[in-house]
Amino acid sequence: MxxxxxxRSVNAGxxxxxxxxxxxxxxxxxxxxxxxxxxxxxxxxxxxxxxxxxxxxxxxxxxxxxxEPSGASPKPSGTPLDGPSRYLREADRIHIADRLREKATIRAIAAELGRSPSTVSREIRRNRTVLPDGSWAYRPHAAQRRADQRTPRPKPDKIGQSPQLRDFIQHHLKMRWSPEQICHALRRRFPDRPEMRVTHETIYQALYVQGRGELRRELARALRTGRTRRRPHRHAYKRLPRAIRNMVMISDRPAEAADRAVPGHWEGDLIIGKGGKSAIGTLVERSTRYVMLLHLPVGHSAASTRDALVESVGTLPPHLRRSLTWDQGSEMAAHRAFTVATDVPVYFCNPASPWQRGSNENTNGLLRQYFPKGTDLSDHTRERLDVVAAELNSRPRKTLGWETPAERLAKLLAASN
Known part of the structure; x- marks a missing residue:
């Protein structure tokens, strides 16, 4: 260079x-x-x-x-480095450099830093210094400067910088292509031009995020959902707590219920009708997949659900009344009263964990053939529910070796007698 x-000797001051x-x-x-x-x-x-x-x-x-050549704010020398951090810090990069000189493996370095091996590997690949002879060296302070140069936000958006990319995306959105289809088309059309590639999330943000405006907002209506703004998805940890007291979680359920070897353990739920105003209760025995339907003609409040459960479970013999597993719906707020009346303990699933009632969820899907979504379920009589349950219980099931739930339950009853 x-x-x-x-x-500098001729400069004043x-x-x-x-x-x-x-x-x-x-x-x-x-x-x-x-x-x-x-x-x-x-x-x-x-x-x-x-x-x-x-x-x-x-x-x-x-x-x-x-x-700091990037113009980013320099870190004071007294900045604490203790505690977890999402990003690698300068002390972490110094440790990586020291261990590389000692010929340590990537996995060993990652374990010492409490990071994923891919994090350390990516750090070395992105921030190493390529020497004139083609070899490379990892220099921690230079790596830190490179990382700081990439840190400032917001970054210039890719779609807004390229009119060709923006026009291509808008043209295919008008053709009702999905963002993911457009991304794959870009890869095929421009294999040697990385500046013409974006992810489908980038397209969604260009449509939905306020203040960007790289893509015309009316194009959002061409998406499959037709939504003009993004609908947030609630995570399990953000869900509001249910108004159910004294819950016993599924982790405390007896082990015999998990392996399905012993009959008498049930899973329950509601299928909801139009506007959430009507419902039908479903009970599925875990071992035999036998189905019982609860008639709820006057609503699915906690009291109505409790009474319907007591009535249905009361028809079972004692050895088929071992436990009931339910989700954390408010309809089970009276679970203690149900347990007192039937001597059947109730166990509750974790939030957003439908697989913990897999048999019941599968049965609810089958029931939607008889009770479609968006219909008023209070129109169905007790007799109609019994007919539907009988049809399901007489249907051969692959998981039962092509026996029907009714046949499997009859065998269990005969053996107990």
């Missing part, structure tokens, strides 16, 4: 070495040694060290922070 050393700093750090990033980089720009080696690492205050000297 050609650099003309400035004659002090003048910041802005250009010298920039060139010095650029040379270091390119793999030039610290002493050689200092010689090229005409500074002392100790000056270069202070630019790279900063200087702590002591005696009559003042504190100097490391030079």
């Amino acid at each position: 050609e650099f003309k050393i400035r004659d 002090t003048r910041a070495l802005v250009e010298e700093r920039r060139v010095y750090l650029q040379l270091v990033d390119q793999g030039v040694g610290y002493a050689e980089a200092a010689r090229i720009v005409g500074i002392n080696v100790r000056t270069g060290k202070r630019w790279r690492n900063g200087r702590t205050a002591s005696g009559g000297t003042v504190q100097a922070l490391p030079i």
Whole structure:
């Protein structure tokens, strides 16, 4: 690199070495040694060290922070490094450099840092310094500067910077292509142009996120959902707690219920009708997949559900009344009264965990052939529910070796007698 050393002896007063700093750090990033980089720009080696690492205050000297070429805010020397961090810190990068010199493996370094091996591997690949002879070296301070240069937000959006990319996406959205289909079409059409590739999430953000506007908002109506704004998905940890007291969780359920070897353990739920105003209760025996339907003509409040459960479970013999597993719906707020009346303990699933009642969820899907969504379920009589349950219980099931639930239950009853 050609650099003309400035004659500072002819300058009146002090003048910041802005250009010298920039060139010095650029040379270091390119793999030039610290002493050689200092010689090229005409500074002392100790000056270069202070630019790279900063200087702590002591005696009559003042504190100097490391030079940040990216314009990002420099980190004070006293910044604490303890505690978890989402991103690698300078201390982590120094540890990586030290261990690489000791020929440690990527997995060993990752274990020492408490990180994924892919995190360490990606860090080395992205922030290493390529030397003139084609080899590479990992220099932690240079790696930290590269990481800081990529940190500032917001970053320029890819779609807004390329009119060709924006027109391609808008044209195919008008053709009612999905964002994912458009992304794959871009990869096939422009295999050698990475600037013409985006993910489907980038397209969704360009349509939905306020303040961007790279894509015309009316194009959102061409999506399959037709929504003009993104609908948030609630996570399990954000769900509101249910108004159910004294719940016993499924983790405390007897082990015999999990392996389905012992009959008498049931799963329950509601299928909801139009507007959430009507419902039908469903009970499925885990071992035989035998189905019982609860008639709820006056609503699915806690009291109505409790009474319907007591009536249905009361028809079973004692050895088929071992436990009931339900989700955390408010209709089971009276579960303690149900247990007192039937001597059947109730166990509750974890939030957003329908697989913990897999048999019941599968049965609810079958019931939708008889009771479609969006219909008023209060129109169905007790007799109609019994007919539907009988049809399901007389249907051969692959999981039962092509026996019907009624046949399997009859065998169990005969063996117990």
